[in-house]
Amino acid sequence: MRSFGLANPKRRLSNYEIGAVSFAFLLAATVFYLDTFTEIQSALATLYVITLLLSAETLTEKGTLLLAGICIGLSALSYIAGHGLHGDLAAALRLTVAVAAMVITCLLIIRNQRARLALIKFNADLQSSEERYRTIFEQSRVALWERDYSQVRALLMKLRENGVSDLHAHARNNPEFISDCIACVPTVAANAAALELLGHVDARNIKSMRRYIAQDDATFLDLMVAIFNSESYFEGKGAIIASDGTTKLVLLTVGFPEDVANFNRVIVGMFDITEREMAQKALFEAQAELARASRAATIGALSASLAHELNQPLGALVVNAQTLQRWLDRDPPDLAAVSRSAERIVRDSQRASDIIQSTRSLLGRRNPVIEPVSLIDLVSETRALMEGELLRSRVAFETSAASDMHTVNAVRIELQQVLINLITNAVQAMAATPEEHRRILVTIGSADGQEVSVKVHDSGPGLGAEILQNLFKPFCTTKESGLGMGLSICRSMLEARGGTLTAANHTEGGALFEMTMPIEAAVHE
Ligand code: ADP
16 A cells, blocks of 8 residues: 555645544544444444545545445444344345445545546646746747737738738838837747847837837838738748847748637747858858959960960061061062062961960850861971971971871860970070070870870970979969960860870980870860
8 A cells, every 4th residue: 555545645734634534534433433333223334425535635546445445344344243244134225325325436536536637747747848838938049039910910811801912012002001010019028049139138128029120121021921821931031120229130930820819929030140141241242252353363364375375476477577578678579488478477377366266265165166186287387387486596396206196186276376385485495505406306196095195305404393393383484574374374275175284304305295185085075
């Protein structure tokens, strides 16, 4: 028998309960005495029912059953003591009535106790859930508000009934509409984060949100539209004015209850996104600035490239024009030589025009034309282009084709630009080399059947350790009038088409540049 069958052994019994239980036991003892030792001929045992009723609230289910058992036992004992085992019929009937009354009372008490316990448990659950809700509400770092939207909902529904279908238009035509709506949304409660968001305001000063909603804030109207359209939730970005006058950007979420009756307690969540928005704005600005800077750098690089590339054909034009002049000045003029010079002038002009065209196509992002290019033809064409320069610098030019594979699908002008760059650099590098040793060897070969290579080997001083490291970086130059852009542009141009450009010192001396072009990649393109 757990704790004598008390309903709650840990709880101290009240005076009423102590009195009731004591009285119940006294009554039980009295009834037993009267029933056993007096001659009263009535169902005295039914009075045990009062004992049960008096103890009902204090005892548990088991306690009640036990007490009922004791009372029935006492009644039976009194019967046996008074009448023996062969008592008369009337006494037996009185005992039966008394026992039936006790059993029924006992069952009713147990049923009542169960209902009472269920109610107590339900109340306890409700209380703990309410406490949990309060704790979450109070301690959340998200600003939470409990607002009464019932009035504003009623107002909006009335408008709908009166035929308003476009709330935005209605707000435009009724300038007071928004402030009327704000006045209809009182705040029931706000947590600490919410008060902090508004600038550590007093909870008593936030009954109305009127002074905290920014004048130009369009989100409140959107929120009204969501209620107007009976949507289940609303999410938007809004602006609020804190008590110190600063504007804060907030992410606003409102979940509307399914039951219209609960619109008097709607939870509104606000999250301060001011810093995030500012950081994002700064990021966008930085990106735009970077894009501007990168465009400027590209244009700068292209101008540098143009200047570099045009330098050669323009120089050749001047030389050929001077030569032409000399042939014309002869007496008689050598017209055949004049014609050759004129042809070279036309060719150089064409080249200059091609360079500009290709740069423009790069700028204009038009697709350059990929076509089969014979490297043997390209090298001999380039040699012819640079003939004047080679002659003047007294450089011997040799070519060798070590492979049958010498046609690639490529952009002709690009390959030619690379080749001209390499040859021009080689010529310039040999300025201090004795004339009889100035030599450029261009070899066309194939490394592994997958790519074609063109090597340019000169007999100059070769590449110093430091320059070798930075050769392909923009603006790396050892020349007084150099830009240091040529090799870097050449490498990017080849790499963009799956090719490579590398530099090394040749074992026999001089610099060795090698460009490769993948045959397959070019074909696929
Ligand atoms: P630039 O010709 O304007 O200097 P480049 O990018 O074409 O720019 O060349 C960068 C540098 O690489 C040159 O200044 C030079 O020092 C070095 N260089 C290039 N080709 C050779 C070569 N064949 N021999 C020695 N040095 C070279």
